[in-house]
Amino acid sequence: MDKKRFRGIFPALYACYDDKGEVSGERTKNLCRHLFNKGILGFYVGGSSGECIYQSLDERKNTLRYVKESFGEDEKPTLIAHVGAPSTRDSARLAKYAEELGYDAVAAIPPIYFKMPESAIYKYWIEIVEASSLPFIMYNIPQTTGYSLSIDMFIKMASLEKVIGIKNSSLPAMDIERFKNIGGEGFIVYNGPDEQYISGRVIGADGGIGGTYGVMPELFLRAEKLVSSGDFFNARKIQNDINNVIFALFALQGNMYSGIKNILKLKGLNIGDVRGPMEQIHGEDFKTIEKIKDSIDLTIAKWAF
Secondary structure, eight states, X not given: OXXXXXXXXXXXXXXXXXXXXXXXXXXXXXXXXXHHHTTOOEEEESSTTTTGGGSOHHHHHHHHHHHHTTSOTTOOOEEEEEOOXXXXXXXXXXXXXXXXXXXXXXXXXXXXXXXOOHHHXXXXXXXXXXXXXXXXXXEEOHHHHXXXXXXHHHXXXXXXXXXXXXXEOOSOHHHHHHHHHHHOTTSEXXXXXXXXXXXXXHHTOSEEEESSGGGOHHHHHHHHHHHHTTOHHHHHHHHHHHHHHHHHHHTSSSOHHHHHHHHHHHTTOOOOOOOTTSOXXXXXXXXXXXXXXXXXXXXXXXXXX
């Protein structure tokens, strides 16, 4: 397996809906082509940014298929399918389907809603691992799942041959350092929090999977080039500029992803809005996103060298 294909910038793909709020194949493909043409070579499909917990099993399967169909035989971006679902059965079904489609790996959060002991979390992940022949990537996001991956559990999972990496969205960058140090050089670690991409990379991450990459891919691709080349001064500067955008998105009254989708619409790419109970932007948000769009455009021009 060429693990180099799992390094770099992976946008967490947004859910794409038509004007009636149904999953849209056409708009999903438009988004994939838009990002691919910007230079994106890896996609994380069906995660939080993809509103996975608000979609049916069939909708999630369709999204996986639409993404795969977005690329020709000679275009081979790395595709990671997030298959975590409320039930182990649905997670396993999604993993099998991702394999049938030709995805490169699957990933999953821990079980959600009920608080589970580590023994149950381990069994859940193992059943997903065994559901397909694809490599598996753990996803640690304690702020939404209520479970913070322990070092003992990490070691237990990382010892399995098919477990090749982790997406870590816990806020301490130290967690990335620990996972990389224990997992070893060949173990893939993704930075999760977009606002600390550079610090995550410097301390050991091999790349990142992020929810704001899709609205400003040029900036994260540039950030990756800067940190890869050792230009840490400018890497820190571009992270500052990225964070100004991110915190402006956080300040919206509506959900951040609604803001992102409406910014993309202003740019000429309509992928619909968010699905309830996520709140759509409203009121003064519409004026604010125009300013955020302008800020993104100016920042892209600033770093276009």
